Amino acid sequence: MTETLQTPAATEDRSAEVSVRDLTVVYRTDRGELPAVSRAGIELRAGEITGLVGESGSGKSTLALSLLNAVPAPGRIASGSVEVAGVGDVTKLEGKRLRRVRGGALGYVFQASQNSLNPLKTVGKQLLDLGRSHEVEDLQGLVRRARELAERMGLDADRVLDSYQHELSGGMRQRVGIVLALVLNARVLILDEPTTALDMISQAAVLDIVRAVHRENNLATLIVTHDMGVVSEVADRLAVMYGGRIVEHGPALEVLQRPSHPYTRALIGATARIVGDTTRARALPGRPPDLTTLATTGCVFRDRCPLASAVCEEEDPALVEWTPGRYRACHADPTGDRP
């Protein structure tokens, strides 16, 4: 159980650990079922960190939760599949088998993991609960592995295991979340807004740790965030979500350098930066759509898009590979010219 921790990153093992295909998640509302995620496709490969960026209401957290088939009611996965290597289609699982996958093959660090720990139990007790619910026989081995992970993240393991969540700082709680996600040897690590409530120095430390455990365990990692800076620090691949759709997807560095979707371009342009001309930065006009204001026909971004034209009103652009390895869903020219 402990070997995986020491194993150096396997060389170029880029098989897909998770492949999401054509996934649509709908929420039941007064106005009928509205899509929070529409026909999304994404692959998480071992040894790769994928960053999923979007604003609130873009469907990024819903997409991440559907990897566990854990979309809360009144939402449900309407169509599509989530294939996890060695497990099968998670959307078809239920009951005990589904519970075993959650936390087992798929480690999930929840948004504000500060609040996802039980305030009435020490971290160690919660670790044992986790082990029992996953029918781990060797609970001592589990504690040993948790200790190693915790030490690896620069925590005083014994102190942490004996602590209640309020005795730990935000950065420490986030690390505990990662320990609990990985202690059952998950192959896939999903982090939802891992650094949102942290200050800069803790954020940098947590990102360092994510990078290190990712590399050492050859994980397939997904980081869901609204912060371009976080993604650019750690991600190998970058997917941008807007209005429930993945609108751009490709190698992180290339997307940051040459964004091809007007939304990606605007999002980078709207990021407060530590260098450069502050007057050049621009907020996007309008507001991000939510379920009820989402356009039902045409491109979901057209209302805020500087390049919108007649075709955007009628046709929802599909995500296509416009140049090898890079995907975008836009009618306009990738360089930013009008169609």
Place this chain on the structure above:
Amino acid sequence: MIEARNITRTYRTHGAFTGPRTVHALRGVDFTLPKGGAVSFIGESGCGKTTLGKILTGLETFDGGELVVDGTELSGLSPRRRAPYFRRIQMVHQDPYSALNPTRTVGQILGDPLRMRAKETGASRREQEDRAAELLELVGLQPDGVLGKYPHQLSGGQRQRVVIARALTVDPEVLIADEAVSMIDVSMRLGILSLLRDLRERLGISLLFITHDVATARYVGEGGELHVIYRGQVIERGPTDRVIQAPVHPYTQCLLSAIPVLRGIEEPGPDRLVPLASLDERTDTPGCLFAPRCPFATDACTAERPALVRLGDGAGGADDPGGADGAAGAGDAGDHRHACLHPEARHVVAVEAAV
């Protein structure tokens, strides 16, 4: 104008198991906030920056130092006499989702403080309504569309604009913005920041901007000052861009090094620095508060706590503002102060990548 002199705040707690404990939330903070000016406080969580904001809005008391508003020292006044001064200082809360009452419409949210204010100014009902609409327009909202709405019908950015409009109902001269954009969607953050900048320029409102996200402090406008606060002590201060480009205190350097680099567009700064350990507030030291985490600490640092001095002034050195700093291309040092025995300018923030 607000002037704070040597503001201290100490909390004494007595836990059942931990025993007596003293927490120095603020250890003598000085600053001057001129009319229309901007002062930003940055630091880690727990450094005392929020306490400072609360003290300035009268939500928290201070136990040492002086707070002077328009020439009047407040600590000598009775709470009743103090109240009119705190009216001039209003707070923009961090979380627009919890700062607004969900059961009241925007019109009601603005109506209450306007009515209170009207008791002083004698504004009529009609004038109050006009003022509500005027304020909403000022913060970039359509009064007709928004007045009848409840907070949940608005986006985060719109809610924050309502929070700002509410703060403006009592005609403040100073806004305290404590992490005012950290809960706002990225695409709308700059909109809120430019609104704050606008209020400074158009209404002459002063801004105290409290944040952990240093980059946002650059967007509140010209002439801003940046104060870096660590465990309740200001350890470096100066013109915002100056401190960002040529920080001399190792803590500032660590803090600025931690800002994510937008790879592809930016490259990491040449002298990036990481603190040696994580923050431990429990240990008290007679020396520099940052010494236990500082990569450059010497024996002198653990013996004596350095005071905030002007850059270029050695111990007992001549008054030589910004002369001997050696930071290339940073221009005029302005009033750049630091509390470090071994100040050295390092370039730690990202540089724009050549395209």
